[in-house]
Amino acid sequence: MTGPVLATVFLVFLGLTFAAWRRYLWVAGRGPLEHEDTCPYSLTDVFGGRPLLNAPHQKGVRWLTEIFSRSVAEFPGLTALQVPTPGNL
Secondary structure, three states: OOHHHHHHHHHHHHHHHHHHHHHHHHHOOOOOOOOOOOOOOOOHHOOOOOHHOHHHHHHOOOHHHEEEEEEEHHOOOOOOOOOOHHHOO
């Protein structure tokens, strides 16, 4: 690369880095989330410090899909994964 091209690339990189830093400071200064987690359990409450040892049906699991399929087979009436959406926060 030639000098002016390299200088332009550096200035763009510097500008994007500064913008990302300012965004980080803005987000960090916003305070706590509006909707706090109201679940009475945490992962350590439910599973303890060694989750796979407390879930024997997961012994020997290698893939995330295996965790879901084994959990569905073991607990068919429970929710496998819940992702909050803006409408139900």
